Amino acid sequence: MLASLVAKVHNALVQATVNSLCDAFVLLDSASSNSFCSRALVNQLGITGNSYQFELRTLNSSGIQQSEMVDLSLSSKSGEILKLSAVYVVDEIPVKNSMVDLECYSHLSGIGPLPAYQSTDITVDILVGQDNSEALVPLEVRRGAQGSSLRECGLDIPSWSYEDKLVISLWDKEHRKVDGHHELPIPWRDRSETLPNNFVVAKTRLDSLYKKLVRNGSYDRYNAEIVKLVDNCYAEAVPDSELFMVDRIWYLPHHAVVVREETRQT
Incomplete structure (x- = not known):
């Protein structure tokens, strides 16, 4: 559960050169x-x-979008190059920026100017998500003393929001243990909300993932991990008799998470 802040939260905004042509x-x-x-x-x-x-x-x-996918190359001023594949083209990236005074945060001293946070009049043209997770790995982490950064800028201490409390109350009331597993209800805003049957979209994504895994030689290893999840009862197939028993059907699109061998801990 995420605590809420009576303050602004900033995702990482960086500047890069795209395809060696523009910033x-x-x-x-x-x-x-x-x-x-x-x-x-x-x-x-x-x-x-x-x-x-x-x-x-x-x-x-939510909705179905018709667009195109492109590949991009990002390079930093220090010479690092990152290849982005399967980037969806959208009309705009709806990001609202605000200025950040680094002097408020003593543990961030010496970082230098950050162009993305020195003006409110910037346009974000690229959003990098988990499908290009290499870009999301922090090269350095600086952390102030617990709560100190918030106090330095006169911000409130983190606390649960009203919605946080509603979810916790729901889980307290409807939590149950089934066959040794804890089962919690999904905290829908509206339990009667209509969900689209997105089988075609989810199946298309799964087919695309399968081809990618076969192409880069990762399919056998990935499939073995999925088999382990089923064998250990962490995942199970929905019986055919239950596929059409509910009015609300939505398939969670499959997202591959692959851990490199050299980063594994023993």
């Missing part, structure tokens, strides 16, 4: 499953991609 502001968003770029950037680069249909879901809306 752009990039939002690093670990909460997004996919990566996106603006159509204005694609037009500026003079590139085209493959037509593609995808489902875009946010907290406030």
Whole structure:
């Protein structure tokens, strides 16, 4: 459960050179499953991609989008290069920026100017999500003393929001233990809300993932991990007799998480 702040929360905004042609502001968003770029950037680069249909879901809306996918290359001033693949083209990246005074945070001293936070008049043209997770790995982490950074700038201490309390209350009332497993209800805002049957979109994404895993030689290893989840009863197939027993059907699109061998801990 995330605590709420009576303050603004900033995701990481960085500046990079795209395809060695132009500079752009990039939002690093670990909460997004996919990566996106603006159509204005694609037009500026003079590139085209493959037509593609995808489902875009946010907290406030969802819908099927017709767009295209492109590949981009990002480079930093220090010379690091990152290749982004399968980046969805959208009309714009809706990011509202605000200025940040680094002097408020003593543990961030010496970092130097951050162009993305020195003006409120910037345009973000790229959002990098979990499908290009290499860009989300922090190279350095600075952490102030617990609560000290908030006090330095006169901000309130973290506390549970009203919605946090509603969810905790729901789980206290409806939590149950089934076959040794804890079962908690999904905290829907509206339990009667209609959910789209997105089988076609989820199946298309799964087929695409399968082809990618076969192409890079990771399928056998990945499939073995899925088999382990089923064998250990961490996951189970929905019986055919229950597939159409409910009015609300929504398939969670499969998202691959692959841990590199050299990063594994023994």
